[in-house]
Amino acid sequence: MKNFKNIIDMKILEKIILLFIGVFVFTSCEEFEEFNENPNEPTDVSPSVLMPSAIRQSVNTMVNESFLLGNNIAQLTSKTLRTEADTYNWNAFPTFWEGLYGSLTDVKGVETEAIEAGNEQQEAAAIVLKSWIFANLTNAYGDIPYSEAITGDDNNLTPAYDTQESIYNDILAELDRASDLLANGSGSIEGDILYSGDATKWQKLANSLRLRLLMTAGDKISNAESQFSNIVSSGNIFTSNDDNAVLDYLNTFPNEFPLIPLKTGDFDAVAISETSLTVMETYGDPRLSRYARPDNDDYNNPEFSGAVSGAGSCGKSGSRLGAAYYNDGAQTLASDLGIGNANGIIMTYSEVEFLLAEAAAKGWINDDIETHYRAGIEASMAYYQVNYTPFGYNDFNDYYTNSGVAYSTATDIWEQKWLSLYFTGMEPFFEVRRWYVESGNSFNGIPFLDAPCDNLNNDNLPVRFRYPGQEQSLNSENYNEAVDRLGGSNDINASIWLVE
Template structure:
């Protein structure tokens, strides 16, 4: 009996000690429970920019008629589904952004926090611009067991994003710390501040019809300065030349890349001016950059004429044709926001009377900034330099739709902005293509020649977040429809 008790006591102590030891052994030092912002930041930037590069290729450029689909023409014909890769890709990157922001707050690193806020704001702006009301204030909050986040109104989201960007600008101007893992601006807080303020200008213009004091807010930002003033300020991700950090389209199969071609719409406009960006946006059909020849695919259904020049050499490597390297331009960047766009924003703000600057000065600067960024060669198009091009091509400023046209051309491969801007111009033109002289409804589209207003919510929301999804759809009028009215178009 005594022996049995001794054995039981011994076994109890052994099991208790073993459990403690097991817990110690079960802690893997190679899998930390917290990840430093310096590790999460590059992942957050890369994933979000990669998503927008892919969506510019598949959706943005095609909806905006800068390019045209030669296969699977859903984007061109307005036969839209939920485009779930937009939703999933951007919400997925927000997980890392939140990790950066929380880590920065915990460490008291105000500059890192400011940069994270700017990145978060840009990502959420893309989501709400695409879908309307979306999970925002409760999104990415699974660590607090918020697994079915409510949908915030688009108006509230815009109000908060603009406020958060102003807060970020102040943190980046006056805060302490450093921006670690920054593959966008290499830790330069001043450039992040310019990015924050320039993004505010974009969003104010996007929502200009719905924010009563948008002009005053825009003027105040411009007056305070610290916005983009040259191509050195561009918010772009410069890709490397090796997998997995190369331009996303480089990895495509040839057939997938050739499913998109230069559109007849953009070709017509650019050939009318002799625009030298043609040799950057597309490959000459004759592969002769000294005497280039191009063709354009019709935007719309596959029966409408789908033969067009291949997308430019910077967007895909093909050793059988002239390469970007041989042209001295390198592979393409991931463009978030450019100095060229800011100049067009200033030009249109001047035309609206928001600022007192000269319209044409900003308009001309916007075109030149785009030309300089793409390192164009004027000679094959019959011009000696930019001034010769501006003065003799017919592109000189005359009316506000000229700003729209040249901004449209400059938005090539800038995420979903070609769609967002086209929608704004369409609304300002009385819900019609008639007020946009360089565009028209795509051939044989399936939406009665009407531009859709939004993407559908993904089907997974209906199953995983049903109550909040249903509330959001009710606010759209009861249907998750591409023509439903969202706040930006009301």
């Protein structure tokens, strides 16, 4: 009996122990899951957090790449060290690819959260930012991962490469949709460090970017002329410098202009070019004292020198870039000149006026060419808060009338637009490439430019960047298909849709 009772007691005890273990395991699993939820890394991040990051990261990337690539390829500035950009000894420029694709993660997060919340204006602002970023990527490389690139599917590590033509058409359609949402949609724009939530300004940016893309593609878009004209007729484009899409930086790290923290040697690896200096000195262009620092650091009687674009053996001594781009306590600061440090530029009213001038010259719109041309120059001067006096002029009217800059031929628009695009991301290169193609794939039709000294591409302007090497190893099937469409070579001279 005793043994039987002990057996029953043991069975009861086992059941109690198993029940206790089950409760413990169930409770522990719940607690473990809760423990693993990091309160500092929430799964859902609001647009008020993601939007500033998306804007800042993408604009910072473009500022850095304008300093290293865009300005130098277009010969606005010149490299004094590591002259690969100038000499056309181009690689994949992976920081451009990685920086922009990295920022698209936050942009997609903003767009997704906005859609889930039914916030149409937030969604539209994200679409505008996304479109600008993708436009830069496809303009630089050609076919790129687009429709599958930021779908939110973590398992898709090998996105397909969309054709440049399809990307352009989709971006134009998306910007049109964004413009409508910004005009008529519900909600508000949170975390907006570009326009402080002003939907009207975002709408103007959407439409102004459409003008840029239509001009870039030209007759590659079958109805480019009518699209352009209809956008202009709507009136919802940049109409003053108040509309400029420029990021105002703070005066403290990490939210300051990206070049400010550079070591002196790294900043001085770029100087004003002899090419742009020659053009600006011809007219006595007062922007020169903003784009470059006088060698004598005397802004009342400035003296400048220009570095030759090309190899290091070609004369690489030139004036430093302007005071707004770097703080040197031993020299005049931007604040001493009554101006602030430089902005991060997405697009300006000046560029829009030059787009309108060129559209008028092409017959796309029935406007006076010189009116828009003159307005483009004046807007650029006003944006840079120039001082006319040291250059021998009283004001803009005096400058325009007496400097020799007054409109004469269509290439004048190119020249003045080229100067105005200083530090506007990669646009200086994209525009020079367009003019080069329109001039018969030759520098001969661009009066203010020549092939860089001792370049490595037979005096031919390269038309694209190479795809990063990691794409070949990590996304080989789609990479190979894209390269096949280029003619079988991931080459800087391989023909992309824009230049075919």
